[in-house]
Amino acid sequence: MKKKTAKSKPKRSKVDTTEKNMVVEENPDDNMDTSGSEPENNENPELQEAVEAESSDDAAEGPRDQGGFTILGEYKAREKKQVERVLPNWLRFPVLINNEERCxxxxxxxxxxxxxxxxxENGIETCSPVxxxxxxxxxxQCTCGLYAGDAxxxxxxxxxxxxxxxxxxxxFVLPIIQALKDRVVPHVRALVILPVRDLAIQVFRVFQQYSEGTSLKVTLLAGKKDFHAEQMKLVKERPHADCSERWCSAADIVVATKGRLLDHIARTPGFDLTHLRFLVIDxxxxxxxxxxxxxxxxVENAAYSPKPCAYSPYHRPKPCPLTVASSQSTVMHMQKLLFSATLSQNPEKLEQMNLHLPLLFAAVAPGAVGSLTDAQEISSADADKFSxxxxxxxxxxxxxxxxxxxxxxxFVLNEQYKHVLCFTNSVESSHRLYLLAKQFDGMKVAEISSLLHTEKRERIIRKFERGEIQMLICSDMMTRGMDIDNVEYVISYDSPPYIETYIHRVGRTAxxxxxxxAITLLEGKEMYHFKKMLRESARWKKLKRISVNxxxxxxxxxxxxEALxxxxxILSEQRRQKKKS
Incomplete structure (x- = not known):
């Protein structure tokens, strides 16, 4: 019996010893004296180092080698420092516009x-805070003439x-006209770029209105006329001049959309921008x-590269760092003027604009003026980004x-809302809502979209301003910059997808x-996104919930x-008419 017991007893191998050592190293506290004194057995210094390393707060995380073996280890949760957004100083400390100040x-x-x-004469005597x-x-910036800025x-x-x-x-219209009104030879010295045709036409008319009585010539490049007619407004041919100066400028101020402008830069002979002084990006x-x-x-390359066959181009170098040598000669550089209600504060996007020592003017958040003191630092936090x-x-x-x-x-029939501008998220949605509204008697409604010709859109807007149309249904093409008179209510039939869209929609009134x-209609599933969007822009507290019995x-x-x-x-009949045409 004793022999069987001896034979059945397993022998301890080297592998078993290894596993034992690994267990000891993973649980070093088992070999430590609970009384707080140091362990008496110090024969294994590597084991002692592992014990001290595990008990230390600064112990290395993750796998590590110890005594010839790899210890997997653990990862300790550490508090991460919050990354602070650091903006350039011109964005951090803008010039604040006090909305309460009027002169x-x-x-x-x-x-x-x-x-x-x-x-x-136009009935404007009080200027806005902006x-x-x-x-x-x-x-x-124009007191020293066109060829140099301040000082x-x-x-x-x-x-x-x-x-x-x-x-x-x-x-931007008034300073440009004042700076250019005494010019002698016509050259394109001001260029205003806008995103859509309707807004370009609107700005063009403002320039025409305030340049009346001067010799300044304003030209519109927005596709309203055919390409050749626009070329005739831009340049004039000098038939008896040398071929190197055959074309002279016929415009001082050009108002254009981007696509049409690039076409003329590439295809219009003699269209020279080397005299450009103001570049306005609305x-x-x-x-x-x-x-x-x-x-x-x-556009920048055209401003610093003379066009062949252009009369008297201005040869100027591209902007460079200010040095003693560069300051000895006076060069007329191009000045960029950027305007927007939702100007981005993303430095990466603004860097693409190649701005020179930019100066930011930002509207003050409501209520911030009274809270500021002379000792406080005025920063972008006091500015209302989405004002x-x-x-x-x-x-x-x-x-x-x-x-x-x-x-x-x-709202339109029972509450008698007038001068209502209703926004949807698509042209199709606008058209369906317009067809439904037409089936109701007593509601004067019209539709406006990018599918309509410019002249027809203008006629509809004029009727709306005169009060002949009670409600105007449109897509987001009307949100940007369009100045429509007498808008009393803005109703977002579809929830705006972005905060910028919301700001530009409600900005059509007041x-x-x-x-x-401004009233926004929200379905149950849209409430969460809309609320989150306005909270992130610090605008949620300014909204009020309303209801209808x-x-x-x-x-x-x-x-x-019946209308449904x-x-x-009606839709099927319209589709048949389109197929026939």
């Missing part, structure tokens, strides 16, 4: 009296972030998104998808120091049901 145009420093008189703050800076150096580029309807257009945040087509680089007009009331309403048309028609109301909607249900039955027939 007369006659008090604006360096503004020409002839322009003040023209403003009075104009009062930015105009003196732009006018100061004779290269003028600083200017960025303006202010609410919609705050008078940004006049802010709705800059949207145009920054289109840098993929490299439009800005093409809206001060007299705007912002509301929202949650309702079911089937109730949204009824709620909209209730313009020029007039009151206005269901009893008020019941009388509209029969007519709405007729709608498929």
């Amino acid at each position: 007369q145009f006659s008090e604006v420093r360096n503004l020409d009296t002839s322009l003040v008189q023209k403003l009075k 104009q009062w703050t930015v105009l003196p800076e732009l006018l100061a 004779g150096f290269q003028p600083r580029d200017v960025c303006v972030s202010a609410p919609t309807g705050s008078g940004k257009t006049l802010t 709705e800059a945040d949207r145009q920054m998104e289109d840098v993929y087509d490299d439009w800005l680089t093409q 809206t007009p001060s007299l705007l009331k912002e509301n929202f309403m949650d309702c079911k998808a089937a109730e949204k048309p009824l709620v909209l028609f209730h 313009r020029a120091n007039k009151p206005g109301t 269901q009893k008020c909607l019941q009388p509209l249900v029969p007519r709405f049901s 039955k007729v709608l498929p027939e």
Whole structure:
């Protein structure tokens, strides 16, 4: 029996010893004295080092080698320092625009009296806070003439972030006209780039209005006329001149969309931009998104590269660092003026604009003016990144998808809302809603979209401004910069997908120091995204929830049901008409 016991007893191998050592190293506390004194057995110094390493707060994390073996180890959870967003100083410390400050145009420093008189003739005597703050800076850049900025150096580029309807257009129109009105030889010295044709036409008319009585010539490049007709407005041929100077400029100020401008740079002979002094980029945040087509680089290259056969081109070097040698000669550099209601503060996007010592003007967040003291540091935190007009009331309403048309028609028919601008997220949605509204008697409604010709859109807008149309249904093509008079209500039938879209929608009302109301209709699934979007932009607290009694909607249900039955027939008939045409 004893022999069997001896034989059945397993022998301890080297592998077993190895496993034992690994267990000991993974649990070093088992060999430590619980009384707090040091262990008596110090024969294994490597084991002692492992014990001290595990008990230390600064122990290495992850796998490590110990005594010829790899210990997997653990990863300790450590508090990570919050990464702070560091912006360039010109973005961190903007010049704040006080929305509560209003003065007369006659008090604006360096503004020409002839322009003040023209403003009075147009019924404008009080300048907005944006104009009062930015105009003196732009006018100061022209006190030394066109060829140099303030103190004779290269003028600083200017960025303006202010609410919609705050008078940004006049802010760049007046300084440009004042700077160019005494010119002798016509050259393209001011170029205004806009994202859409309708906005370009609107800015072109403002330039025409305030350049009247001067010798300045304003040209529109937006595709409203055919290409050859626009060329005739841009350049004139000198038949008896030398072939190297055959074409002379016929325009001083050019208002254009990007695509049309690039076509003329490539295809119009003698279209020279080397005399360009002002480059205005309106709705800059949207145009920054289109840098993929490299439009800005093409414009800058044209501004510093003389066009063949152009009369008297201006040979100037590209901007370089200021040195003693470069300051000895006076060079007329191009100044960039960026305007937007939602100007991006992304340094990477702004870097693509190649700005020179930029100066940022930003609207003050409501209530921030009174909280600032002289000892406080004025920073971008006090600026309202997504600013809206001060007299705007912002509301929202949650309702079911089937109730949204009824709620909209209730506002127009029962509440007698007038001058209503209704936004949807697509042209198709606008058209369907327009067809439904037409089936209701007593509602004067019209539709406007990118599918309509420019002249027809202008006729519809004029009727809306005169009050002949009660509600205008449109897609987001109307959100950018369009100045439509007498808009009292803005209703977002579809929830805006982005905060920038929301800001530009509600900015169509409460313009020029007039009151206005914005209402956003939200379905249940849209509430979370809309609420999160406005909270991240610090605007949620400014909105008020409204509701409509269901009893008020019941009388509209029969007519709405009939309209839904007729709608498929109307759509199918329109599709047949399109196929025939």
